[in-house]
Amino acid sequence: MIISLVVAASENNAIGKNNQLLWHLPKDMKFFKNVTWAMPVVMGRKTFESMGSKPLRGRKNIVITRKPDWKSEGISVVNSVDAAVALANELHYKEVFIIGGGEIYLIAFERASRIYMTRVHAELEGDTYFPVIERNDWALVNNTANAADEKHAYPFSFQLWERR
Ligand SMILES: NC(=O)c1ccc[n+]([C@@H]2O[C@H](COP(=O)([O-])OP(=O)(O)OC[C@H]3O[C@@H](n4cnc5c(N)ncnc54)[C@H](OP(=O)(O)O)[C@@H]3O)[C@@H](O)[C@H]2O)c1
Numbered sequence: 384m385i386i387s388l389v390v391a392a393s394e395n396n397a398i399g400k401n402n403q404l405l406w407h408l409p410k411d412m413k414f415f416k417n418v419t420w421a422m423p424v425v426m427g428r429k430t431f432e433s434m435g436s437k438p439l440r441g442r443k444n445i446v447i448t449r450k451p452d453w454k455s456e457g458i459s460v461v462n463s464v465d466a467a468v469a470l471a472n473e474l475h476y477k478e479v480f481i482i483g484g485g486e487i488y489l490i491a492f493e494r495a496s497r498i499y500m501t502r503v504h505a506e507l508e509g510d511t512y513f514p515v516i517e518r519n520d521w522a523l524v525n526n527t528a529n530a531a532d533e534k535h536a537y538p539f540s541f542q543l544w545e546r547r
Pocket residue numbers: 389390391392397398399400401402403404426427428429430431433447448449450462463464482483484485486487488490511
């Protein structure tokens with residue numbers, strides 16, 4: 384089972400503030416949809432709520448919470464990252480996509496072998512951060528730059544990192 388993280392982070396690793404993203408980047412939303420389509424997506428309960436408490440269509444949605452009776456239509460509920468990965472494995476998926484947020488990335492980081500990082504080329508203040516990707520531990524295997532334009536306030540790069 385390949386455990387992948389999918390994240391968009393500023394240069395200083397900020398990923399969110401007040402339970403929202405720090406940018407609106409339509410090309411990144413499209414990229415995210417393409418990468419995760421038909422696959423299992425795993426998220427913390429707060430990230431699920433930040434997306435309007437609705438499952439992402441066309442994907443197996445798994446939400447992590449400690450709340451024993453929590454449920455939501457179209458959602459598989461688990462109480463740990465390991466249980467989420469185990470569920471995806473039982474369902475015979477070859478890759479599982481951890482899609483945030485900060486608490487869940489922190490737990491999943493050491494288990495992950497791949498990171499789909501959209502690096503937003505700006506220094507931004509957030510209240511939620513992604514761990515530092517250490518060059519000694521991770522290799523950058525793909526890097527595609529995108530310029531800012533009228534729909535994208537910041538330049539950004541699609542990066543694929545693989546654990547060395
Ligand atoms: N830029 C990006 O790519 C990206 C992606 C996703 C999210 N975000 C941003 O990240 C922020 C949300 O992140 P967050 O760190 O506040 O929350 P989060 O990681 O989405 O969810 C946290 C919740 O997950 C559950 N949880 C955490 N650790 C657990 C454990 N060990 N066992 C069981 N359940 C556990 C708890 O749910 P209960 O409280 O229900 O028990 C906890 O409150 C928002 O600003 C969002 O916009 C950014």
